[in-house]
Structures are given as C-alpha cells and as structure tokens.
Amino acid sequence: MKKYIIIISIIVVGAAVFGLVFSLKNKQSQDQEAQAELIEESKDREVLITVEPGMTFSTICEEVGVSATLMTELLTTSQETYDLVKIRVGREIKFYFDKETGNFVRLIYPIDSEEELFIEYDQAGVLLAERRVIDYQIKIKTVSGTIDSSLYQSALDQNVDIRAIIELADVFAWTVDFGMGIRVGDTYKFIYEERYRNNQYQRPGKILAAKFVNDGKTIEGYYFSEGKDDDGDIVDGYYHSTGESVQKIFLKNPVDFKYISSGFTTGRRYVEAFNVSTGHRAIDYAAAAGTPIRAVGDGTVTFAGWSKAGYGNLTSIRHNSVFSTNYAHQSKLAVSSGEKVVQGQIIGYVGSTGFSTGPHLHFEMVKNGTKINPLTVDIPSDKSVSAEKMEEFKTAISSWQEQLNNIII
Structure with missing residues (x-):
C-alpha cells in the first residue's frame, strides 16, 4: 500500500513540476513574443505633421516623401471610411515608415475626439482603412x-x-x-x-x-x-432625476450677443431711421457683424434668401407642426431652402441687410402661425428615458447624486 502511495505522490509532484516548467516556458514564450513585437515596432519611424492653413493631404504627402501613386491609393482606400481631403487645420497626421526599407507602414489621423483613422497593410499586403475608438x-x-x-x-x-x-x-x-x-x-x-x-x-x-x-x-x-x-x-x-430630458426642443439663444437691442412688443413703435410705426414681435440681438447664427432646433429650411419685406437676408426654419423660427438681416447665408438642419448648426452670420440700422439678429419664433415671445414661451422637454430603462437609469445616477450632494460649496 505504501508503495502505491509513493508512486502516486511521485506522479502528482512530477505533474506539478511539469506544469510549472510548462508555465514558465509559456511565459518565456509570451515575453519573447512581446519583445519581438517591441523590436518590430521599433523598426517604424514616425513622422508627425500638424495641419496648417493652406495645407492639403497632397502637399503633406509630398512633404513626408509619400509618392503620388501611394497618396492616391491612401485617398481611395480611406474614402468610404473618412475622406482625407477634409483634413482639418490643427489636427496631427502620423505617418510610420519602416526604418530599414523606408517603406510606408501606416497612417493615423484623429477624426474627432472619439475616433482615429487607421490605414495600414494587412498580411496579404493590401491597404485597409478603419475607424478605431481612441483608448483613453x-x-x-x-x-x-x-x-x-x-x-x-x-x-x-x-x-x-x-x-x-x-x-x-x-x-x-x-x-x-x-x-x-x-x-x-x-x-x-x-x-x-x-x-x-x-x-x-x-x-x-x-x-x-x-x-x-x-x-x-x-x-x-x-x-x-x-x-x-x-x-x-x-x-x-x-x-433630470425624473428621467425627463434636460435638452429642450430649442436653444435659449441663437447667437452669442452683446445685448438685446429691441425686445418683443405687441404695440406699435416709431422707427425714426425709416420714419415708420410698426410692431416688433421679435427679439433683436445686437452682435458683431459676422457672428455665427445657429439654428435653435432641428428642422427644415423653408426659406433662405433675400426678403422683400425688409428682412434682408432671411432664413426660415420649420421645426415641427407647431413651431418655426425666422432669422433676419444676415450678412451671409450658410444654408439653402429645403435643407435639413440640426440644433446648433450655423445657418448664417450677423449682418445689417434690409431695414436695419446696425449689425444685429432679428429673431422671430412662430407658434401655430402666431409670433410669440421667445424669451417667455414655455417649451416642453424633447425626450425622456424610456420606460424599460427607467430602473437602470435610477440606479446609474444614484451614485452621482450622492457625490453631488456631498460637495460643499
């Protein structure tokens, strides 16, 4: 009986030793692979270019030594993923080249704060382009x-x-x-x-x-x-903690303004510059000429052009079956009739066209065909957390609520 116990013990110990040796060898193999990857990576030479005004992808490729043929291939490969013709000033493009051969290896370009464009060769030597989430x-x-x-x-x-x-x-x-x-x-x-x-x-x-x-x-x-x-x-x-959206249908203001030069009135007022008396069912935002004007909500542009009614360059947006907005006296229009716009999108620029005495935005809000005061209208929330996600939402925000409540100002 003791003989069998000794044999079994030897087998168990032997298996443990074998497992340890195998584990060490496996780790050594992994370390060698990681080291090989580092060595392989070290073969790449990085060239970083910050996009400056006047630069194009073509001129950048020429600067870093990318041939016209490869440049065309890069543009073609990435076109459906991200159009490199649209590179933006201030962004950084990274080119990687093999240190020994000088051959192109990969390109990395930040599309936005969330994703990067990667272009590199696959194992078959074919260029591939893909978006990758930035790992912060x-x-x-x-x-x-x-x-x-x-x-x-x-x-x-x-x-x-x-x-x-x-x-x-x-x-x-x-x-x-x-x-x-x-x-x-x-x-x-x-x-x-x-x-x-x-x-x-x-x-x-x-x-x-x-x-x-x-x-x-x-x-x-x-x-x-x-x-x-x-x-x-x-x-x-x-x-909100109720699950109702903080976002309203409309932004509070359509432009960064200095002050309100004329408020909403239902009575008639005398405009000395034009020797007329008229009502002012709008808000006039005084702002520097050229200041961007933004759509206060999603919608469709129903008019963008010159108004014969004294508005000068005018943009009108239909947001839904109830609300529409008008933006008058623009120096320049940035959208066209029939175009769909999203909240916050630039639709034009402050000017003084039409019946105007100085740069400002004449902003009108229309509800069911009647002009209303944009500063006093009560606009409902646009959306809320779905019923099936409400419990998950309550659980998710509970820790944030506790942290906010514990902050002493």
Whole structure:
C-alpha cells in the first residue's frame, strides 16, 4: 500500500513540476513574443505633421516623401471610411515608415475626439482603412463654485479646461440663459471625465453629472446611455432625476450677443431711421457683424434668401407642426431652402441687410402661425428615458447624486 502511495505522490509532484516548467516556458514564450513585437515596432519611424492653413493631404504627402501613386491609393482606400481631403487645420497626421526599407507602414489621423483613422497593410499586403475608438485613460474630476461674474471666469479661476466649461454650458443651454440669466451668487457643481493618453492629459471628456442653482432654481443633469437602437446608433443624453430630458426642443439663444437691442412688443413703435410705426414681435440681438447664427432646433429650411419685406437676408426654419423660427438681416447665408438642419448648426452670420440700422439678429419664433415671445414661451422637454430603462437609469445616477450632494460649496 505504501508503495502505491509513493508512486502516486511521485506522479502528482512530477505533474506539478511539469506544469510549472510548462508555465514558465509559456511565459518565456509570451515575453519573447512581446519583445519581438517591441523590436518590430521599433523598426517604424514616425513622422508627425500638424495641419496648417493652406495645407492639403497632397502637399503633406509630398512633404513626408509619400509618392503620388501611394497618396492616391491612401485617398481611395480611406474614402468610404473618412475622406482625407477634409483634413482639418490643427489636427496631427502620423505617418510610420519602416526604418530599414523606408517603406510606408501606416497612417493615423484623429477624426474627432472619439475616433482615429487607421490605414495600414494587412498580411496579404493590401491597404485597409478603419475607424478605431481612441483608448483613453479616464480620470474623474469634480468642480464646484459660486459665480461672482460669470460661470466661465469662476471655473477658469480653478484652472478648469475651458472646453469642459463650454460642455457644461451646452448641457444647460436649453434651460439656462448664459447670456443674460446668470446671477451673482449662482452656484454650480459638476463631475466630468479627464482623458489621458500615455499619462499625458489630452482633453475633457463627458460631463457625467451636474447641478446648477440659477436665481434660486435648481437644475440637475445626468448623463445616461440606453445603449444602441435598431439602427446601431447610441441613444444617450442628459436627463433630470425624473428621467425627463434636460435638452429642450430649442436653444435659449441663437447667437452669442452683446445685448438685446429691441425686445418683443405687441404695440406699435416709431422707427425714426425709416420714419415708420410698426410692431416688433421679435427679439433683436445686437452682435458683431459676422457672428455665427445657429439654428435653435432641428428642422427644415423653408426659406433662405433675400426678403422683400425688409428682412434682408432671411432664413426660415420649420421645426415641427407647431413651431418655426425666422432669422433676419444676415450678412451671409450658410444654408439653402429645403435643407435639413440640426440644433446648433450655423445657418448664417450677423449682418445689417434690409431695414436695419446696425449689425444685429432679428429673431422671430412662430407658434401655430402666431409670433410669440421667445424669451417667455414655455417649451416642453424633447425626450425622456424610456420606460424599460427607467430602473437602470435610477440606479446609474444614484451614485452621482450622492457625490453631488456631498460637495460643499
């Protein structure tokens, strides 16, 4: 009996030793493969080009030594994935070449803050192009404060990336008038992502949760994604704790303005410059000539051209069966009749065409055929969290709510 026990023990120990040896060899093999990959990667020479005004993909390729034939092949290969003719000023294009042969290996171009274009050869030597999600390292940052002059200045005083401030303002753009509605003493708290690559800060990411107290009214916004719809598009947005969307149908203001030069009136007023008395069922936003004008909501352009009624260059947008908006006195139009536009899209530029005494945007909102005051109309939320996702939403935001409540200003 002891003999069998000894034999079994030897077998068990032997198996363990064999397993250990195999594991060590396997790890050694993996280390060798990783080392080989590093050696292979080190063979690539990187050439980084920052796109400057006047540069084209053609001139950049010529500068880095890419032949006209290869340049054409790169353009053709990437056309359906991303058109390299549309490279943007300020972006960086990375070319990689084999250190020994000098042959092209790959190209990387940042399409936006979320994706990069990769063009490289496959094992068969065929050029392939694909979009790849940028793999950021995410750090969570919390910011809070009391406004003394403006939200921007208050956050900048805390060394917050201005892009995060702009993103925060965008979250509340439908409910807070950042042009005229900010009050001294208003408070804010927000939690957002900071994105890093190779331990180097790159840019702010999503605003995850925010609370803004404006003139005594508390407004909250929480980021939530319901996943993808049947078309593969991500369904996400910012919502109140009730699940109702923070985003309204319309932006609060269609232009960054200096002041309101003329308010909404139903009575008649005398305009000395033109010696006429007329009503003013609109808001006039005084702004510098050339300031971009943005569509306050999604819709279809029903008119874009010269108006004979004194509006000068005019754009009219139908948003739905109830609402439409008009943008008058533009210096230049940026859309055409019949074109579909999205909220925030630039549709033209501030000017002083038509019956106008100076650069401004004459903005009209029409509800069921009647011009109404854009500053006082109560616009309902555009969407809400779906019923089947409501419990998931409540669970997702509970930790953000707790963190916001624990921030002492």
